[in-house]
Amino acid sequence: MCGIRNGHATAHLDTTRSLEAAITIGELGEFGLIAAMAARMPRAPAAIVGIGDDAAVLRVRDSRVVASTDLLVEGRHFRRDWSGPVDIGCKAAAQNLADVAAMGAVPEALLVGLAAPSDLPVAWALDLASGLAEEAGRAGAYVVGGDLSGASQIVIAVTALGTMAGSDPVTRSGARPSDIVAVAGRLGYSAAGLALLEAGLEQPADAVAAHRRPQPPYDAGPQAAALGATSMIDISDGLIADLGHIAAASGVLVDIETARLDIGASLIAAAKALALGPAAAAGSPDPMAWVLSGGEDHALAATFPPGAEIPTHWVEIGRVREGKGVWLDGMSYRGEFGWQHFR
């Protein structure tokens, strides 16, 4: 399962495995690779048509389907020397499944496109498939289809499909003044892990593991929807940036009470390790900056009506007010936190 693990996927060095490691996807060819990757993926019980036809056909609970797509590009979203293929598969699945959960939906299926150089080892592609299938399984979903192509750089394109479990979808635009702002899941761990890897460090291990394999709180999405969440978002660009998206879409101000944010012990340990480490000259690392701007933990942020009983997985971190933008502790916030591509 795609939970936290210290380090990369365990190698199973039996004969088949050694053969897979030795041959490239170019040598195996497209159809052989599809068959071998499909063999790593359990068949979806709810699929009317699964992997191997022109398209997959799925049953959904009602007449609504939820769909989201994301890209992972080598060198931008992952590095092969920092993450193993199982990790990368988990991460690719997680970031899409979290988008579906952030609508209040239950993840059901993934479609995966893999573009890769022909000298990629078959073993790498198969472990990627294992990671995708494992993380899908953690969310209760299955890989139901995909596509392969040659390319100069690895690009993984994942589409997640989900189904509504009775509630209406929770968008970014429903937050109202006086609503409670809450988060589910960890913040800042992935950013701390990335900073550690950049400095050549591997400890604290849970921060590094969080960067390699985020653990979105999938159940918290449908739970929030069922309990009347007025808006919800997957935190992929950073807490401030993503609450900014809710603020903009809802026409409100989101005020974060920073004292309520959990600065995990590993974040403090990571900051200390970095301050003492070989790259210490790069400036003093700030755990609060990771919590406010770290984008790849795929925690969920949501707003609930005033007086709502905040559900189990969720922690209150602030309030919605009249106005615009995101404030910290009642004060206008100026600074640039969050991630934009191409910048």
Add this chain to the structure above:
Amino acid sequence: MCGIRNGHATAHLDTTRSLEAAITIGELGEFGLIAAMAARMPRAPAAIVGIGDDAAVLRVRDSRVVASTDLLVEGRHFRRDWSGPVDIGCKAAAQNLADVAAMGAVPEALLVGLAAPSDLPVAWALDLASGLAEEAGRAGAYVVGGDLSGASQIVIAVTALGTMAGSDPVTRSGARPSDIVAVAGRLGYSAAGLALLEAGLEQPADAVAAHRRPQPPYDAGPQAAALGATSMIDISDGLIADLGHIAAASGVLVDIETARLDIGASLIAAAKALALGPAAAAGSPDPMAWVLSGGEDHALAATFPPGAEIPTHWVEIGRVREGKGVWLDGMSYRGEFGWQHFR
């Protein structure tokens, strides 16, 4: 509309346009580019949630959803000097929408991932968006979501979603001995167009246009499903290769009567142009080879029960028999026709 056009997209050289052409996607940034691309895409009337949230939410006709994903990689599936961005958008949409139609489903929506270098002109990305939206419109579908990322090479990842219009999905595995084999749509035009472009030729224009913008017969898919088609496939690897997939999945032999295959006049003209052209030394081009192995017209192939009245868009081209593989005119076929990636 994404029909056949001679040459590239017309340039609209007003002021806005010149500005877009001058600035790059790196200068505009991710969020600005998303907004500008979304502005090129009409809002889906059936979308409960469209572009701009964590995921799209769509209404489907019953409790089934059809989904397929495909990648287009620069230098492999398209060349920017041979095809304009509107063309490439149309082609990216068409090849996915055709997969949905090949299940007998009605295309409803597209999700689009674009990975591109930051020096890509904004105008190129916007014209790609226009092409995607136009071809989706030709199939009755809409772009409902997407993702953007930086990359060293352009990769376009499209997922198409569709809905069943009463019938059951038509897979590759239902062909039975004595069934009629039929095709809908053109064969060989895209391959001829590619050969012309490779030789530096632009005539016959309809073959070149067919390579730039395939025109899958979307309606023929649900029509075949409603009329009892026993198997169906989108011809993306070539007629022989894709009928080979039906033969393998159904455990039958498919026998093509080559005299029934339509060798379009433009294919003959293209072969003549190539035989006389500057690259003539490369060997004599064969229109029948384009028809049998050309893979990017996205025609549909299907089988119908014996005695079935073949619907309007479809042309009978052979029979299903007991056995294995694909035969031509009652004879075992040896040769390699069709496309595999990484090979």
